Amino acid sequence: MSTDPNAQQYWHVRAKITGHDGLPIVGAVLELKNKTRGCRKEAKTGADGLCFIRNILAVNHETYDIKVSAENYLTGTGKIMFPPLALYVIELSRDPRVAVKELMVQAECLYLGGDYAGAILKYEEMLSFDLASAVAELGCGLCELGLGNHDAAQRHMEKAIALARAAPDPKTETAALEYLGDLMVRRLDLDKALEYFFAALKLGYERTDALAVKAGDILVLQKNPAQALFYYKKALSLNPSLEIDLAGKIGDLSAAGITDMMPTQAEPAAAPQHKEPIISDYGYDEKLRKLLSLAASYCQKLEHAAFRYFCIEDVVEETSPGWPYARKNTYRFDFQIVGGKKRIVEKRKLIMENGQKANDANTTQRTIFQSHLKYYAPIDLLAAANQGRYYYWILKEESIAGVPCIVVGIEARAANPGKQPLEGEAAISTQDGSVLSIQVAQDSIEGLAERLQIAREQGFDNVLIQDKHWFEKEMKGLRFPSRSEMREVYLFDRMKTLHYTVAYSYSAYTFFDVRITGIGIGKNRSKKKSDHGKK
Secondary structure (H helix, E strand, O other), rough: OOOOOOOOOOEEEEEEEEEEOOOOOOOOOEEEOOOOOEEEEEEEEEOOEEEEEEEEEEEEOOEEEEEEEEOOOOOOOEEEEOOOOOOOOEEEOOOOHHHHHHHHHHHHHHHHHHHHHHHHHHHHHHHHHOOHHHHHHHHHHHHHHOOOOOHHHHHHHHHHHHHHOOOOOOOHHHHHHHHHHHHHOOOOOHHHHHHHHHHHHHOOOOHHHHHHHHHHHHHHHHHOOHHHHHHHHHHHHOOOOHHHHHHHHHHHHHHOOOOOOOOOOOOOOOOOOOOOOEEEEEOOOOOHHHHHHHHHHHHHHHHHHHEEEEEEEEEEEEOOOOOOOEEEEEEEEEEEEEEEEEEEEEEEEEEEEEOOEEEEEEOOOOOOOOOOOOOOOOHHHHOOOOOOHHEEEEEEEEEOOOEEEEEEEEEOOOOOOOOOOOEEEEEEEEEOOOEEEEEEEEHHHHHHHHHHHHHHHHOOOOEEEEEEEEEEEEEEEEEEEEEEEEEEEEEEEOEEEEEEEEEEEEEEEEEEEEEEOOOOOOOOOOOOOOOOOOO
């Protein structure tokens, strides 16, 4: 072996692949790759979980990509640096889809066997993993129906509908709506039953013929034979094999001289694919127009604001939360922020890591997702000069930190070639137009393509990322970041798993300098040092 530290040498890599329970994984594949050298080698583990790759050409401090895969486990990736360790012990996480599918089979068998209480336990175990939640809520609802617990059944069905819409999962949503309609019929609440059947019909996913028949039956009971006939004929057009079953119903109504009539209220209109702003003859409606005017004034203050302050930043990062092999890291930083001219400079000193004291000055963030303060984001979204670039619409009203707000949806009017525009939702104070929260639309999140690629390498279909920031700290009419949260969910078929979360919170603010100048309202001549003294 050469004594030159920069000389190329042949190395051997030995690894043991296990699950989080420490048991060896048989048949796992270890792959090493170096694109620069065009080198790729792999080995498979035996009964002891060990594998061995020989004769890997590398120099000191050269890195190779490593990938470990095994059936029923999530693929692990990373890098190793040469010279290698004597033995790499690599733990793989069990594929959550396997566990959930096993639970689902067990739950369905118990349900079909009439053991509704036992099935509920299996469905609840599925829910504890945050997987297939809409399907599990639907299963719990059906079991509660079997036990005669109608109120509990309704609660589970309503949760299933909400989760299915968020996924989206039209199959589960349709089933839950139909079962809720059936439950309302049992309770003799025919108006509500009809509402659920119409909502399921509008989805148009499956069982539309059966849903149309049920709607017709209710309309007969409500003494609305013309519309009932309309739905019976609709069911027949969807499924001609129903001709014998519907012959009596259609024949009786027709013999009575009834002609079918299009419903006047019944089925709800389909939701628009594109969210349109609320418009009056002269632009946005008055409520939204006033809110946007207030927000523009606040953004003008932001554009002319300069500040410098310290605070404490606490970070909690979790991977696979809720699972036995979940990983959690916590960090605390002394955090200095300097802002002005629409630029932010962040400086961190790590003072605690995973409960242990630390002293690492001028450090960087250590999390997978990294949050950068969105202090100036309201300007991009709501400044007077930028409002012509966006559509706005009111979503809801809410209170944040005791401040009444209106949450507004924000979508770019046109694509910006080469750059994804910032879009999402903003909670705007109805008092002064300040922004108390911003939720960034997924397509506006940097690194989305890379996160999607990682999810697909793990065998998932898609990824959902939530990125939300709150501005609850107020100082001299300006709002400063108080907390942020990012959540990453993996999707596969009708199942989902919460893969990653990171939460940031800010406290112990010490303001040294906050100024707003040059906007025609005079200067806010704050002291350059706050009464709190030096940090």
